Amino acid sequence: MSIPTIKQVRAFVLRGGGADYHDQGDGHWIDDHISTPMGKYPEYRQSRRSFGINVLGTLVVEIEASDGNVGFAVTTGGEPAAYIVEKHLARFLEGARVTDIERIWDQMYNSTLYYGRKGLVINTISGVDLALWDLLGKVRREPVHQLLGGAVRDELQFYATGARPDLAQKMGFIGGKMPLHHGPSEGEEGLKKNLEELATMRERVGPDFWLMFDCWMSLDLNYATRLARGAREYGLKWIEEALPPDDYWGYAELRRNAPTGMMVTTGEHEATRWGFRMLLEMGCCDIIQPDVGWCGGVTELLKISALADAHNALVVPHGSSVYSYHFVATRQNSPFAEFLMMAPKADQVVPMFHPQLLGEPVPENGRMRLSRLDQPGFGVTLNPECQLHRPYTH
Ligand SMILES: C[C@H](O)[C@H](O)CC(=O)C(=O)O
Numbered sequence: 001m002s003i004p005t006i007k008q009v010r011a012f013v014l015r016g017g018g019a020d021y022h023d024q025g026d027g028h029w030i031d032d033h034i035s036t037p038m039g040k041y042p043e044y045r046q047s048r049r050s051f052g053i054n055v056l057g058t059l060v061v062e063i064e065a066s067d068g069n070v071g072f073a074v075t076t077g078g079e080p081a082a083y084i085v086e087k088h089l090a091r092f093l094e095g096a097r098v099t100d101i102e103r104i105w106d107q108m109y110n111s112t113l114y115y116g117r118k119g120l121v122i123n124t125i126s127g128v129d130l131a132l133w134d135l136l137g138k139v140r141r142e143p144v145h146q147l148l149g150g151a152v153r154d155e156l157q158f159y160a161t162g163a164r165p166d167l168a169q170k171m172g173f174i175g176g177k178m179p180l181h182h183g184p185s186e187g188e189e190g191l192k193k194n195l196e197e198l199a200t201m202r203e204r205v206g207p208d209f210w211l212m213f214d215c216w217m218s219l220d221l222n223y224a225t226r227l228a229r230g231a232r233e234y235g236l237k238w239i240e241e242a243l244p245p246d247d248y249w250g251y252a253e254l255r256r257n258a259p260t261g262m263m264v265t266t267g268e269h270e271a272t273r274w275g276f277r278m279l280l281e282m283g284c285c286d287i288i289q290p291d292v293g294w295c296g297g298v299t300e301l302l303k304i305s306a307l308a309d310a311h312n313a314l315v316v317p318h319g320s321s322v323y324s325y326h327f328v329a330t331r332q333n334s335p336f337a338e339f340l341m342m343a344p345k346a347d348q349v350v351p352m353f354h355p356q357l358l359g360e361p362v363p364e365n366g367r368m369r370l371s372r373l374d375q376p377g378f379g380v381t382l383n384p385e386c387q388l389h390r391p392y393t394h
């Protein structure tokens with residue numbers, strides 16, 4: 001049986017939302033006084049763009065096979081990631097068979113160990129890995145969820161992340177995760193405001209709708225413990241990414257300190273089986289939240305997920321649009337998925353990676369039928385109206 005080989009790898013950069021979903025314009029809820037690790041500097045408190053959260057932009061990886069099929073993927077990484085793809089990683093792909101995904105991952109990871117392991121480099125490896133799965137799906141004319149072993153459910157259900165859980169409830173989502181607006185540098189008054197916002201939202205949505213706080217790595221253990229305990233009376237379902245990602249010891253203690261029934265979640269800025277092994281073996285959280293475009297791609301996520309299963313932890317990927325939908329459909333320990341509300345006022349459902357992908361499915365009434373994912377590969381195409389820029393070649 002002849003297997004197509006990889007002819008060429010190309011890396012492009014795109015600006016304006018999409019996979020770098022923090023790259024939004026003025027007045028967007030995602031850039032409105034959100035608590036961050038930079039909140040200790042008052043001049044960087046009001047807007048995350050002020051400290052450069054959107055500095056990277058989107059990386060687009062395209063992989064062309066000898067049979068004419070082209071796989072692609074998007075992730076956060078922009079120009080530095082494009083450099084790494086073109087000047088370093090492409091050599092491990094070109095000439096290889098489109099099925100050589102495991103070896104290619106191993107070579108990309110090991111050849112970048114001396115400057116990689118986490119962050120930008122793993123985002124880049126993830127982008128290449130996702131483009132390889134997309135290509136394989138196109139060559140075989142099968143959706144990625146079938147390549148991963150097949151779906152275990154015929155419908156996905158979603159919670160929404162955004163500033164308006166009350167509106168998300170009306171749109172049929174099972175829960176709403178709010179950004180935490182005030183961090184430790186805003187003192188007792190800020191803590192009170194955070195709890196008031198939760199109380200107001202609880203009043204609007206009633207007792208049963210899930211409400212969660214996303215703390216985006218911004219708290220310390222003492223503040224996080226007090227927030228969790230204060231939030232108990234308003235039925236907070238989980239406290240997310242309360243501490244910096246390297247503070248495994250803090251997470252383990254927060255989990256011990258959290259009120260009974262309240263979950264501790266984290267992992268969107270963690271990467272690879274080795275990073276998640278720390279979270280799982282140290283008992284840091286109840287749910288791990290790898291971002292498929294940042295944790296090492298689908299190839300690595302399968303390993304992370306098996307490890308989580310053995311630790312009785314759920315895997316609910318962060319964002320990642322179609323890349324997480326195809327994964328979630330195939331795992332028993334991923335019972336629901338996240339949907340990031342990218343409408344500026346979080347008042348309507350728009351595709352998570354808008355405007356970069358065409359055919360990107362969205363939940364309807366908080367749900368998505370598996371049949372929405374039944375196209376070859378990840379089932380999306382690049383929007384030709386987006387201006388691709390190829391800063392490097394090889
Ligand atoms: C809302 C959060 O600060 C962040 O922008 C997104 C995130 O962490 C999540 O979706 O989870």
Ligand SMILES: [Mg+2]
Binds near residue numbers: 214216
């Ligand atoms: Mg989060």
